[in-house]
Every structure is written in C-alpha cells, then in structure tokens.
Amino acid sequence: MNRSSPGLHLALLGLACVLLSSCAGKTPGEQIADMPHWMGGEPAGVPPRRGTPEYEAWKAARAEEAVRPKTDQSKTDQPDQPKTDQAK
Secondary structure, eight states, rough: OOOEEEHHHHHHHHHHHHHHHHTTSSSSSHHEEEEGGGGGGGOOOOOTTTSSSHHHHHHHHHHHHHHOOOOOOOOTTSOOOOOOOOOO
C-alpha cells in the first residue's frame, strides 16, 4: 500500500533533470562572479577573465597605458637644473 506510482518517479526525475540543466551553462565560480557585489560577487574594477575578447581588449589598453609617458611636462617646459658637479 505504500508503493508510489512510477509516474511520480518519472515526473520527479524529469523535474530534477530540468533544474540541474539550468545550472550547467556556467561553473559555480562564474555564477558567483556574476552576482552583485552586495551578494558576495566580485567588486567593480576586476579585470575580465582570460580567454575572453574583453580580456584581450583590456590587455591591449593596459599595454598602451604602459607605453604612454607618465608625465605631462615636456622637456622644454622644465626649468634649468643647476649643475652639481662643477669644479671648484
């Protein structure tokens, strides 16, 4: 009398498969990273993941920033520096 119907087992198995397949697109780390920061996701300003087109663009922009001169003054705008190695 305590036997459940095979239809109920199939329905629960089908529901479990559908629910599990909805999570299959991403790894748990990717799901956590896509959460807002207040829910425990990554903070703003974190570089994109390697292997994505966004990462390659970020890397190229970072390389351009590294090549750019860090000061805004040109050499002609600098005041004359006194020479310290003058002979006495």
